[in-house]
Amino acid sequence: MAQNDTVTRILDTAEVLFAERGFAETSLRTITSKAKVNLAAVNYHFGSKKSLIQAVFARYLDPFTERFHRALDELEAHYGDQAIPLERLLETMASSVLEVPAERNSLKVFMRLLGLAYSQAQGHLRRYIQEEYGSVFTRFTALIRQATPELPDSERFWRLHFMLGSVIFTLSGLDALRDIAEKDYAEHVTVRDLVRRLRPVVVAAMQAPVPAHLSYASQEV
Amino acid sequence: MAQNDTVTRILDTAEVLFAERGFAETSLRTITSKAKVNLAAVNYHFGSKKSLIQAVFARYLDPFTERFHRALDELEAHYGDQAIPLERLLETMASSVLEVPAERNSLKVFMRLLGLAYSQAQGHLRRYIQEEYGSVFTRFTALIRQATPELPDSERFWRLHFMLGSVIFTLSGLDALRDIAEKDYAEHVTVRDLVRRLRPVVVAAMQAPVPAHLSYASQEV
DNA sequence: CTAGATTTCAAACAAATGTTTATAACTGGA
DNA sequence: TCCAGTTATAAACATTTGTTTGAAATCTAG
Numbered sequence: 001m002a003q004n005d006t007v008t009r010i011l012d013t014a015e016v017l018f019a020e021r022g023f024a025e026t027s028l029r030t031i032t033s034k035a036k037v038n039l040a041a042v043n044y045h046f047g048s049k050k051s052l053i054q055a056v057f058a059r060y061l062d063p064f065t066e067r068f069h070r071a072l073d074e075l076e077a078h079y080g081d082q083a084i085p086l087e088r089l090l091e092t093m094a095s096s097v098l099e100v101p102a103e104r105n106s107l108k109v110f111m112r113l114l115g116l117a118y119s120q121a122q123g124h125l126r127r128y129i130q131e132e133y134g135s136v137f138t139r140f141t142a143l144i145r146q147a148t149p150e151l152p153d154s155e156r157f158w159r160l161h162f163m164l165g166s167v168i169f170t171l172s173g174l175d176a177l178r179d180i181a182e183k184d185y186a187e188h189v190t191v192r193d194l195v196r197r198l199r200p201v202v203v204a205a206m207q208a209p210v211p212a213h214l215s216y217a218s219q220e221v
Numbered sequence: 222m223a224q225n226d227t228v229t230r231i232l233d234t235a236e237v238l239f240a241e242r243g244f245a246e247t248s249l250r251t252i253t254s255k256a257k258v259n260l261a262a263v264n265y266h267f268g269s270k271k272s273l274i275q276a277v278f279a280r281y282l283d284p285f286t287e288r289f290h291r292a293l294d295e296l297e298a299h300y301g302d303q304a305i306p307l308e309r310l311l312e313t314m315a316s317s318v319l320e321v322p323a324e325r326n327s328l329k330v331f332m333r334l335l336g337l338a339y340s341q342a343q344g345h346l347r348r349y350i351q352e353e354y355g356s357v358f359t360r361f362t363a364l365i366r367q368a369t370p371e372l373p374d375s376e377r378f379w380r381l382h383f384m385l386g387s388v389i390f391t392l393s394g395l396d397a398l399r400d401i402a403e404k405d406y407a408e409h410v411t412v413r414d415l416v417r418r419l420r421p422v423v424v425a426a427m428q429a430p431v432p433a434h435l436s437y438a439s440q441e442v
Numbered sequence: 443c444t445a446g447a448t449t450t451c452a453a454a455c456a457a458a459t460g461t462t463t464a465t466a467a468c469t470g471g472a
Numbered sequence: 473t474c475c476a477g478t479t480a481t482a483a484a485c486a487t488t489t490g491t492t493t494g495a496a497a498t499c500t501a502g
Contacts, residue, residue, distance in 0.1 A: 006449080022341060024245040028490065038451050043491060045449090118394060119340035120243060126397075154406040158418050161398055162387040166426075169386025170379070173339055176347075177382055185375040196432065197379050204429030205387075208421045227479080248459065259481050264461060266479090443502100450497065458489070467480065472473100 007045050009035045015056045019112040023053055023120055054128050057117065060100060060110050061129070065136045068096040072139060083146040090202060093140065094195050107191050108174050115172025148206060155210055163202045170194060228266050230256045236277045240333040244274055244341055275349050278338065281321060281331050282350070286357045289317040293360060304367040311423060314361065315416050328412050329395050336393030369427060376431055384423045391415060 013035035017026045032039045046052040071092045234256035238247045253260045267273040292313045
Protein backbone atom coordinates (compact mmCIF):
# COMPACT_ATOMS: atom_id res chain seq x y z
CA MET A 1 0.00 0.00 0.00
CA ALA A 2 2.77 2.38 0.95
CA GLN A 3 4.34 2.21 -2.51
CA ASN A 4 1.11 3.10 -4.24
CA ASP A 5 0.77 5.90 -1.74
CA THR A 6 4.03 7.38 -2.97
CA VAL A 7 2.86 7.27 -6.56
CA THR A 8 -0.42 9.03 -5.88
CA ARG A 9 1.22 11.57 -3.61
CA ILE A 10 3.60 12.44 -6.42
CA LEU A 11 0.76 12.70 -8.92
CA ASP A 12 -1.39 14.80 -6.60
CA THR A 13 1.41 17.24 -5.93
CA ALA A 14 2.70 17.34 -9.49
CA GLU A 15 -0.66 18.15 -11.03
CA VAL A 16 -1.29 21.24 -8.93
CA LEU A 17 2.27 22.47 -9.34
CA PHE A 18 2.20 21.91 -13.08
CA ALA A 19 -1.14 23.69 -13.27
CA GLU A 20 0.18 26.63 -11.29
CA ARG A 21 3.55 27.14 -12.93
CA GLY A 22 3.85 25.03 -16.06
CA PHE A 23 6.05 22.04 -16.71
CA ALA A 24 9.48 23.49 -17.33
CA GLU A 25 9.05 25.86 -14.42
CA THR A 26 8.31 23.03 -11.98
CA SER A 27 11.35 21.07 -10.85
CA LEU A 28 11.32 17.51 -9.59
CA ARG A 29 12.81 18.74 -6.35
CA THR A 30 9.90 21.10 -5.79
CA ILE A 31 7.47 18.27 -6.41
CA THR A 32 9.18 15.67 -4.26
CA SER A 33 9.84 17.97 -1.35
CA LYS A 34 6.28 19.24 -1.27
CA ALA A 35 5.03 15.67 -1.62
CA LYS A 36 7.33 14.57 1.21
CA VAL A 37 8.89 11.94 -1.01
CA ASN A 38 12.44 11.19 -1.96
CA LEU A 39 13.79 12.88 -5.04
CA ALA A 40 14.67 9.60 -6.74
CA ALA A 41 11.13 8.32 -6.34
CA VAL A 42 9.96 10.06 -9.49
CA ASN A 43 12.55 8.42 -11.67
CA TYR A 44 12.02 5.11 -9.91
CA HIS A 45 8.24 5.01 -10.33
CA PHE A 46 7.78 6.94 -13.57
CA GLY A 47 11.13 6.71 -15.30
CA SER A 48 11.49 10.35 -16.26
CA LYS A 49 9.91 13.75 -15.88
CA LYS A 50 8.30 13.43 -19.30
CA SER A 51 6.58 10.23 -18.28
CA LEU A 52 5.39 11.86 -15.08
CA ILE A 53 3.78 14.64 -17.10
CA GLN A 54 2.03 12.11 -19.30
CA ALA A 55 0.88 10.15 -16.26
CA VAL A 56 -0.67 13.27 -14.80
CA PHE A 57 -2.71 13.70 -17.96
CA ALA A 58 -3.63 10.05 -18.21
CA ARG A 59 -5.18 10.13 -14.76
CA TYR A 60 -7.71 12.67 -16.03
CA LEU A 61 -8.08 11.70 -19.66
CA ASP A 62 -8.55 7.97 -19.19
CA PRO A 63 -11.72 8.26 -17.12
CA PHE A 64 -12.91 11.16 -19.25
CA THR A 65 -12.64 9.38 -22.58
CA GLU A 66 -14.26 6.26 -21.19
CA ARG A 67 -17.17 8.25 -19.79
CA PHE A 68 -17.48 10.36 -22.91
CA HIS A 69 -17.54 7.34 -25.21
CA ARG A 70 -20.28 5.78 -23.11
CA ALA A 71 -22.32 8.96 -23.16
CA LEU A 72 -22.00 9.19 -26.94
CA ASP A 73 -23.06 5.55 -27.22
CA GLU A 74 -26.25 6.36 -25.34
CA LEU A 75 -26.93 9.42 -27.47
CA GLU A 76 -26.47 7.49 -30.68
CA ALA A 77 -28.69 4.70 -29.44
CA HIS A 78 -31.40 7.19 -28.54
CA TYR A 79 -31.36 9.14 -31.79
CA GLY A 80 -30.91 6.17 -34.09
CA ASP A 81 -29.99 7.43 -37.55
CA GLN A 82 -31.23 10.95 -36.88
CA ALA A 83 -28.61 13.60 -36.31
CA ILE A 84 -28.03 14.40 -32.66
CA PRO A 85 -28.83 18.07 -31.99
CA LEU A 86 -25.88 20.35 -31.45
CA GLU A 87 -27.06 21.35 -27.98
CA ARG A 88 -27.20 17.75 -26.85
CA LEU A 89 -23.69 17.08 -28.08
CA LEU A 90 -22.31 20.10 -26.30
CA GLU A 91 -24.16 19.28 -23.11
CA THR A 92 -22.86 15.75 -23.21
CA MET A 93 -19.32 16.89 -23.65
CA ALA A 94 -19.66 19.43 -20.86
CA SER A 95 -21.12 16.99 -18.38
CA SER A 96 -18.51 14.36 -19.22
CA VAL A 97 -15.82 16.89 -18.49
CA LEU A 98 -17.52 18.06 -15.33
CA GLU A 99 -18.10 14.62 -13.88
CA VAL A 100 -14.57 13.35 -14.06
CA PRO A 101 -12.93 15.26 -11.26
CA ALA A 102 -16.08 15.61 -9.24
CA GLU A 103 -14.60 13.79 -6.28
CA ARG A 104 -11.76 16.25 -5.91
CA ASN A 105 -12.17 19.98 -6.38
CA SER A 106 -9.75 19.83 -9.23
CA LEU A 107 -11.76 20.68 -12.32
CA LYS A 108 -9.87 23.89 -12.59
CA VAL A 109 -6.62 21.93 -12.44
CA PHE A 110 -7.84 19.75 -15.27
CA MET A 111 -8.72 22.69 -17.47
CA ARG A 112 -5.49 24.43 -16.69
CA LEU A 113 -3.59 21.32 -17.68
CA LEU A 114 -5.47 21.15 -20.96
CA GLY A 115 -4.54 24.74 -21.62
CA LEU A 116 -0.91 24.02 -20.91
CA ALA A 117 -0.98 21.00 -23.18
CA TYR A 118 -1.74 23.35 -26.04
CA SER A 119 0.36 26.31 -25.12
CA GLN A 120 3.52 24.85 -23.64
CA ALA A 121 6.20 23.59 -25.95
CA GLN A 122 6.34 19.97 -24.73
CA GLY A 123 6.08 18.37 -28.15
CA HIS A 124 6.04 14.94 -26.57
CA LEU A 125 2.83 15.84 -24.73
CA ARG A 126 0.91 16.86 -27.81
CA ARG A 127 2.05 13.71 -29.55
CA TYR A 128 1.08 11.57 -26.59
CA ILE A 129 -2.39 13.09 -26.28
CA GLN A 130 -3.02 12.89 -30.00
CA GLU A 131 -2.01 9.25 -30.22
CA GLU A 132 -3.69 8.19 -27.02
CA TYR A 133 -6.90 10.21 -27.12
CA GLY A 134 -7.29 11.41 -30.69
CA SER A 135 -9.97 8.89 -31.55
CA VAL A 136 -12.59 10.26 -29.17
CA PHE A 137 -12.12 13.72 -30.58
CA THR A 138 -12.51 12.36 -34.09
CA ARG A 139 -15.72 10.64 -33.11
CA PHE A 140 -17.05 13.82 -31.53
CA THR A 141 -16.29 16.00 -34.55
CA ALA A 142 -18.00 13.49 -36.85
CA LEU A 143 -21.16 13.85 -34.78
CA ILE A 144 -20.84 17.62 -34.75
CA ARG A 145 -20.68 17.44 -38.51
CA GLN A 146 -24.05 15.73 -38.70
CA ALA A 147 -25.47 18.30 -36.31
CA THR A 148 -24.35 21.24 -38.44
CA PRO A 149 -24.84 20.15 -42.05
CA GLU A 150 -25.20 23.74 -43.22
CA LEU A 151 -21.55 24.51 -42.39
CA PRO A 152 -18.77 23.93 -44.89
CA ASP A 153 -16.34 21.40 -43.51
CA SER A 154 -13.45 23.80 -43.15
CA GLU A 155 -15.66 26.45 -41.55
CA ARG A 156 -16.85 23.96 -38.96
CA PHE A 157 -13.27 22.92 -38.30
CA TRP A 158 -12.24 26.46 -37.51
CA ARG A 159 -15.30 27.27 -35.47
CA LEU A 160 -14.76 24.21 -33.33
CA HIS A 161 -11.31 25.46 -32.55
CA PHE A 162 -12.60 28.94 -31.87
CA MET A 163 -14.90 27.46 -29.26
CA LEU A 164 -12.24 25.15 -27.90
CA GLY A 165 -10.17 28.26 -27.41
CA SER A 166 -12.95 30.00 -25.52
CA VAL A 167 -13.37 27.13 -23.15
CA ILE A 168 -9.76 26.29 -22.51
CA PHE A 169 -8.60 29.88 -22.35
CA THR A 170 -11.28 30.99 -19.94
CA LEU A 171 -11.31 27.98 -17.71
CA SER A 172 -7.55 27.66 -17.55
CA GLY A 173 -7.17 31.29 -16.60
CA LEU A 174 -10.13 31.09 -14.29
CA ASP A 175 -8.37 32.05 -11.08
CA ALA A 176 -7.07 35.36 -12.34
CA LEU A 177 -10.33 36.22 -14.11
CA ARG A 178 -12.40 35.27 -11.11
CA ASP A 179 -10.45 37.69 -8.95
CA ILE A 180 -11.31 40.53 -11.33
CA ALA A 181 -14.94 39.48 -11.61
CA GLU A 182 -15.33 39.32 -7.86
CA LYS A 183 -13.79 42.71 -7.36
CA ASP A 184 -15.70 44.44 -10.16
CA TYR A 185 -19.05 42.65 -10.10
CA ALA A 186 -19.16 41.22 -6.60
CA GLU A 187 -20.05 37.78 -7.82
CA HIS A 188 -18.32 34.50 -7.14
CA VAL A 189 -18.21 32.35 -10.26
CA THR A 190 -17.89 28.60 -10.16
CA VAL A 191 -16.76 26.50 -13.06
CA ARG A 192 -20.32 25.28 -13.44
CA ASP A 193 -21.51 28.88 -13.72
CA LEU A 194 -19.05 29.44 -16.50
CA VAL A 195 -20.17 26.35 -18.35
CA ARG A 196 -23.74 27.64 -18.13
CA ARG A 197 -22.64 30.94 -19.56
CA LEU A 198 -20.64 29.27 -22.29
CA ARG A 199 -23.43 27.14 -23.70
CA PRO A 200 -25.57 29.81 -25.43
CA VAL A 201 -22.44 31.56 -26.62
CA VAL A 202 -21.02 28.44 -28.20
CA VAL A 203 -24.32 27.53 -29.83
CA ALA A 204 -24.70 31.02 -31.26
CA ALA A 205 -21.15 30.99 -32.50
CA MET A 206 -21.51 27.65 -34.25
CA GLN A 207 -24.72 28.82 -35.91
CA ALA A 208 -23.48 32.24 -36.96
CA PRO A 209 -24.11 33.04 -40.63
CA VAL A 210 -21.43 31.90 -43.03
CA PRO A 211 -19.91 34.83 -44.89
CA ALA A 212 -20.76 34.56 -48.56
CA HIS A 213 -17.19 34.93 -49.74
CA LEU A 214 -16.23 31.74 -47.94
CA SER A 215 -18.52 29.62 -50.03
CA TYR A 216 -16.53 30.35 -53.16
CA ALA A 217 -13.07 31.69 -53.80
CA SER A 218 -11.49 33.88 -51.19
CA GLN A 219 -11.93 37.57 -51.83
CA GLU A 220 -10.75 40.77 -50.28
CA VAL A 221 -12.99 42.79 -48.00
CA MET B 222 25.17 51.63 -35.63
CA ALA B 223 26.73 48.27 -34.86
CA GLN B 224 25.59 48.45 -31.24
CA ASN B 225 21.97 48.95 -32.20
CA ASP B 226 22.37 46.10 -34.64
CA THR B 227 23.18 43.76 -31.78
CA VAL B 228 20.08 44.80 -29.88
CA THR B 229 17.71 44.22 -32.78
CA ARG B 230 19.40 40.96 -33.72
CA ILE B 231 18.82 39.73 -30.19
CA LEU B 232 15.19 40.86 -30.25
CA ASP B 233 14.53 39.34 -33.66
CA THR B 234 15.97 36.01 -32.65
CA ALA B 235 14.45 35.96 -29.19
CA GLU B 236 10.92 36.64 -30.36
CA VAL B 237 10.77 33.71 -32.75
CA LEU B 238 12.43 31.36 -30.27
CA PHE B 239 10.12 32.45 -27.46
CA ALA B 240 7.14 32.02 -29.76
CA GLU B 241 8.26 28.55 -30.78
CA ARG B 242 9.24 27.11 -27.40
CA GLY B 243 8.15 29.39 -24.60
CA PHE B 244 10.27 31.46 -22.26
CA ALA B 245 11.63 28.99 -19.75
CA GLU B 246 12.40 26.54 -22.52
CA THR B 247 14.51 29.08 -24.42
CA SER B 248 17.98 29.65 -22.97
CA LEU B 249 20.05 32.76 -23.44
CA ARG B 250 22.73 30.62 -25.01
CA THR B 251 20.33 29.41 -27.67
CA ILE B 252 19.32 32.97 -28.42
CA THR B 253 22.79 34.45 -28.52
CA SER B 254 24.33 31.66 -30.56
CA LYS B 255 21.55 31.75 -33.15
CA ALA B 256 21.78 35.54 -33.23
CA LYS B 257 25.57 35.33 -33.64
CA VAL B 258 26.06 37.52 -30.61
CA ASN B 259 28.07 37.13 -27.45
CA LEU B 260 26.30 35.52 -24.51
CA ALA B 261 26.94 38.48 -22.24
CA ALA B 262 25.32 40.86 -24.70
CA VAL B 263 21.84 40.11 -23.38
CA ASN B 264 22.72 41.04 -19.84
CA TYR B 265 24.69 44.04 -21.05
CA HIS B 266 21.93 45.52 -23.21
CA PHE B 267 18.83 44.36 -21.38
CA GLY B 268 19.98 43.64 -17.85
CA SER B 269 18.32 40.28 -17.42
CA LYS B 270 16.32 37.64 -19.19
CA LYS B 271 13.12 39.00 -17.69
CA SER B 272 13.79 42.43 -19.14
CA LEU B 273 14.52 40.88 -22.52
CA ILE B 274 11.13 39.17 -22.46
CA GLN B 275 9.43 42.45 -21.64
CA ALA B 276 11.37 44.23 -24.38
CA VAL B 277 10.18 41.68 -26.91
CA PHE B 278 6.60 42.47 -25.97
CA ALA B 279 7.11 46.21 -25.89
CA ARG B 280 8.33 46.19 -29.48
CA TYR B 281 4.90 44.92 -30.55
CA LEU B 282 2.64 46.47 -27.96
CA ASP B 283 3.97 50.02 -28.12
CA PRO B 284 3.11 50.58 -31.79
CA PHE B 285 -0.11 48.63 -31.37
CA THR B 286 -1.48 50.67 -28.48
CA GLU B 287 -0.53 53.91 -30.15
CA ARG B 288 -2.26 52.92 -33.36
CA PHE B 289 -5.26 51.53 -31.54
CA HIS B 290 -5.73 54.66 -29.48
CA ARG B 291 -5.61 56.78 -32.61
CA ALA B 292 -8.15 54.56 -34.35
CA LEU B 293 -10.48 54.78 -31.36
CA ASP B 294 -10.07 58.57 -31.36
CA GLU B 295 -11.26 58.68 -34.95
CA LEU B 296 -14.20 56.40 -34.22
CA GLU B 297 -15.29 58.49 -31.28
CA ALA B 298 -14.97 61.68 -33.28
CA HIS B 299 -17.07 60.21 -36.06
CA TYR B 300 -19.87 58.85 -33.89
CA GLY B 301 -20.03 61.77 -31.48
CA ASP B 302 -22.11 60.79 -28.49
CA GLN B 303 -23.76 57.87 -30.26
CA ALA B 304 -22.60 54.42 -29.31
CA ILE B 305 -20.10 52.94 -31.76
CA PRO B 306 -21.53 49.74 -33.27
CA LEU B 307 -20.00 46.50 -32.06
CA GLU B 308 -18.88 45.51 -35.55
CA ARG B 309 -16.97 48.72 -35.99
CA LEU B 310 -15.19 48.27 -32.68
CA LEU B 311 -14.18 44.73 -33.53
CA GLU B 312 -13.04 45.70 -37.01
CA THR B 313 -10.97 48.51 -35.58
CA MET B 314 -9.32 46.25 -33.08
CA ALA B 315 -8.63 43.64 -35.73
CA SER B 316 -7.11 46.06 -38.20
CA SER B 317 -4.97 47.66 -35.51
CA VAL B 318 -3.61 44.26 -34.64
CA LEU B 319 -3.10 43.34 -38.26
CA GLU B 320 -1.31 46.52 -39.23
CA VAL B 321 1.38 46.44 -36.60
CA PRO B 322 3.63 43.70 -37.87
CA ALA B 323 2.74 44.22 -41.49
CA GLU B 324 6.33 44.92 -42.46
CA ARG B 325 7.55 41.58 -41.21
CA ASN B 326 5.63 38.34 -41.64
CA SER B 327 5.43 38.05 -37.90
CA LEU B 328 1.77 38.45 -37.03
CA LYS B 329 1.71 34.83 -36.02
CA VAL B 330 4.67 35.47 -33.74
CA PHE B 331 2.78 38.34 -32.15
CA MET B 332 -0.31 36.24 -31.48
CA ARG B 333 1.74 33.37 -30.17
CA LEU B 334 3.47 35.72 -27.78
CA LEU B 335 0.14 37.01 -26.56
CA GLY B 336 -0.98 33.46 -25.93
CA LEU B 337 2.17 32.74 -23.99
CA ALA B 338 1.72 35.89 -21.94
CA TYR B 339 -1.50 34.41 -20.65
CA SER B 340 -0.58 30.78 -20.32
CA GLN B 341 3.01 30.79 -19.14
CA ALA B 342 3.74 31.32 -15.50
CA GLN B 343 5.94 34.45 -15.81
CA GLY B 344 4.07 36.51 -13.27
CA HIS B 345 6.32 39.46 -14.00
CA LEU B 346 5.09 39.53 -17.59
CA ARG B 347 1.41 39.70 -16.72
CA ARG B 348 2.15 42.45 -14.24
CA TYR B 349 4.22 44.34 -16.78
CA ILE B 350 1.59 44.12 -19.51
CA GLN B 351 -1.19 45.06 -17.14
CA GLU B 352 0.63 48.10 -15.82
CA GLU B 353 1.99 49.23 -19.16
CA TYR B 354 -0.93 48.52 -21.47
CA GLY B 355 -3.96 48.05 -19.23
CA SER B 356 -5.40 51.46 -20.00
CA VAL B 357 -6.07 50.79 -23.68
CA PHE B 358 -7.90 47.62 -22.78
CA THR B 359 -9.97 49.52 -20.25
CA ARG B 360 -10.88 52.11 -22.86
CA PHE B 361 -11.85 49.42 -25.33
CA THR B 362 -14.08 47.56 -22.89
CA ALA B 363 -15.83 50.80 -21.95
CA LEU B 364 -16.73 51.30 -25.62
CA ILE B 365 -17.83 47.69 -25.95
CA ARG B 366 -20.12 48.35 -23.01
CA GLN B 367 -21.87 51.16 -24.84
CA ALA B 368 -22.20 48.95 -27.90
CA THR B 369 -23.88 46.13 -25.98
CA PRO B 370 -26.16 47.83 -23.45
CA GLU B 371 -28.45 44.80 -23.32
CA LEU B 372 -25.74 42.68 -21.66
CA PRO B 373 -25.32 42.57 -17.90
CA ASP B 374 -21.87 43.84 -16.99
CA SER B 375 -20.58 40.54 -15.71
CA GLU B 376 -21.97 38.66 -18.69
CA ARG B 377 -20.17 41.00 -21.07
CA PHE B 378 -16.99 40.59 -19.07
CA TRP B 379 -17.06 36.85 -19.47
CA ARG B 380 -18.06 36.90 -23.12
CA LEU B 381 -15.22 39.24 -23.93
CA HIS B 382 -12.85 36.74 -22.45
CA PHE B 383 -14.50 33.89 -24.28
CA MET B 384 -13.82 35.72 -27.51
CA LEU B 385 -10.33 36.72 -26.46
CA GLY B 386 -9.74 33.02 -25.91
CA SER B 387 -10.99 32.14 -29.37
CA VAL B 388 -8.71 34.61 -31.03
CA ILE B 389 -5.56 34.01 -29.03
CA PHE B 390 -5.96 30.26 -28.89
CA THR B 391 -6.60 29.86 -32.59
CA LEU B 392 -4.07 32.34 -33.86
CA SER B 393 -1.35 31.27 -31.47
CA GLY B 394 -1.77 27.64 -32.43
CA LEU B 395 -2.19 28.56 -36.06
CA ASP B 396 0.74 26.59 -37.44
CA ALA B 397 -0.40 23.24 -36.10
CA LEU B 398 -4.02 23.88 -37.02
CA ARG B 399 -3.12 25.07 -40.49
CA ASP B 400 -1.29 21.83 -41.18
CA ILE B 401 -4.41 19.86 -40.34
CA ALA B 402 -6.65 22.16 -42.35
CA GLU B 403 -4.42 21.92 -45.39
CA LYS B 404 -4.29 18.16 -45.24
CA ASP B 405 -8.01 17.66 -44.63
CA TYR B 406 -9.55 20.50 -46.60
CA ALA B 407 -6.84 21.38 -49.09
CA GLU B 408 -6.97 25.05 -48.30
CA HIS B 409 -4.22 27.35 -47.23
CA VAL B 410 -5.39 29.72 -44.52
CA THR B 411 -3.79 33.07 -43.85
CA VAL B 412 -4.16 35.02 -40.67
CA ARG B 413 -6.36 37.46 -42.53
CA ASP B 414 -8.62 34.61 -43.61
CA LEU B 415 -8.99 33.60 -40.01
CA VAL B 416 -9.85 37.10 -38.92
CA ARG B 417 -12.55 37.18 -41.61
CA ARG B 418 -13.93 33.91 -40.27
CA LEU B 419 -13.77 35.13 -36.71
CA ARG B 420 -15.79 38.28 -37.18
CA PRO B 421 -19.29 36.83 -37.65
CA VAL B 422 -18.60 34.26 -34.97
CA VAL B 423 -17.57 36.85 -32.43
CA VAL B 424 -20.51 39.10 -33.24
CA ALA B 425 -22.95 36.22 -32.91
CA ALA B 426 -21.36 35.13 -29.66
CA MET B 427 -21.56 38.59 -28.12
CA GLN B 428 -25.19 38.89 -29.15
CA ALA B 429 -26.28 35.45 -28.05
CA PRO B 430 -29.39 35.44 -25.85
CA VAL B 431 -28.73 35.88 -22.15
CA PRO B 432 -29.99 32.87 -20.19
CA ALA B 433 -32.87 33.92 -17.98
CA HIS B 434 -31.38 32.48 -14.83
CA LEU B 435 -28.43 34.84 -15.07
CA SER B 436 -30.59 37.89 -14.71
CA TYR B 437 -31.54 36.92 -11.19
CA ALA B 438 -30.10 34.50 -8.69
CA SER B 439 -28.15 31.55 -9.96
CA GLN B 440 -30.21 28.42 -10.30
CA GLU B 441 -29.58 24.81 -11.23
CA VAL B 442 -30.35 23.54 -14.71
C1' DC C 443 11.40 -16.96 10.22
C1' DT C 444 13.79 -16.10 6.27
C1' DA C 445 15.23 -15.33 1.55
C1' DG C 446 14.15 -12.67 -2.42
C1' DA C 447 12.05 -8.88 -4.41
C1' DT C 448 10.50 -4.22 -4.03
C1' DT C 449 10.83 0.34 -2.40
C1' DT C 450 13.21 4.20 -0.02
C1' DC C 451 17.00 7.10 0.78
C1' DA C 452 21.23 10.08 0.84
C1' DA C 453 24.71 11.19 -2.04
C1' DA C 454 26.84 12.13 -6.10
C1' DC C 455 26.93 13.08 -11.22
C1' DA C 456 27.06 15.50 -15.44
C1' DA C 457 24.97 18.95 -17.89
C1' DA C 458 22.74 23.35 -18.39
C1' DT C 459 21.30 27.69 -16.70
C1' DG C 460 21.50 33.09 -15.77
C1' DT C 461 24.78 36.23 -14.35
C1' DT C 462 29.24 38.59 -13.43
C1' DT C 463 33.96 39.96 -14.27
C1' DA C 464 38.06 41.53 -16.35
C1' DT C 465 40.03 42.49 -20.55
C1' DA C 466 40.06 43.69 -25.25
C1' DA C 467 38.20 46.19 -29.24
C1' DC C 468 36.06 49.83 -31.08
C1' DT C 469 33.87 54.54 -31.44
C1' DG C 470 33.62 59.47 -32.18
C1' DG C 471 34.92 64.08 -30.62
C1' DA C 472 38.96 67.38 -28.81
C1' DT D 473 46.40 61.52 -32.54
C1' DC D 474 44.67 60.38 -28.40
C1' DC D 475 41.58 59.41 -25.05
C1' DA D 476 37.13 58.89 -22.56
C1' DG D 477 32.97 56.13 -23.23
C1' DT D 478 30.70 52.51 -25.17
C1' DT D 479 30.43 47.83 -26.79
C1' DA D 480 32.23 43.10 -27.52
C1' DT D 481 34.37 38.97 -25.91
C1' DA D 482 36.05 34.88 -23.39
C1' DA D 483 36.18 32.90 -19.12
C1' DA D 484 34.59 31.82 -14.85
C1' DC D 485 30.93 31.61 -11.16
C1' DA D 486 27.40 29.92 -8.43
C1' DT D 487 22.97 27.54 -8.91
C1' DT D 488 19.84 24.55 -10.48
C1' DT D 489 18.42 20.95 -13.30
C1' DG D 490 17.17 15.67 -14.35
C1' DT D 491 19.17 11.42 -13.61
C1' DT D 492 21.95 7.57 -11.61
C1' DT D 493 24.07 4.85 -8.01
C1' DG D 494 24.59 1.67 -4.30
C1' DA D 495 23.37 0.62 0.07
C1' DA D 496 19.68 0.49 3.60
C1' DA D 497 14.98 -0.38 4.80
C1' DT D 498 10.68 -2.53 4.03
C1' DC D 499 7.55 -5.72 2.35
C1' DT D 500 5.97 -10.43 0.73
C1' DA D 501 5.74 -15.14 -0.21
C1' DG D 502 7.19 -19.85 1.07
